[in-house]
Amino acid sequence: MVNIIKQEINIDESIKKKIDFICSFTNTTPKYFNGNLRQIEKTNLIYYEPHRVIIKGKTYLFFNSNEEIYIENLNNKILIKDLENYIKMPEIATK
Secondary structure (H helix, E strand, O other): OOOEEEEEEOOOHHHHHHHHHHHHHOOOOOEEEOEEEEEEOOOOOEEEEOEEEEEOOEEEEEOOOOOEEEEOOOOOEEEHHHHHHHHHOOOOOOO
């Protein structure tokens, strides 16, 4: 049987302060979720699950000590300093 060990990782306070500061300019409140470290027992396989922040219903992913933030998935990345532009961007209506 495969046993997975899950260990929660806390969000770095400096990154959290940056995101909170940006959200204060856009009058939004972020909702944070800590990332996890998942390891398959008796192997060297480890997966580092990124931290998540939900702003205006959109999920952003980020890692500690990294100046990049990912939009919805790990394919779309921007710098944290550009996050304000993406929060202000109007949603495109889908028909």
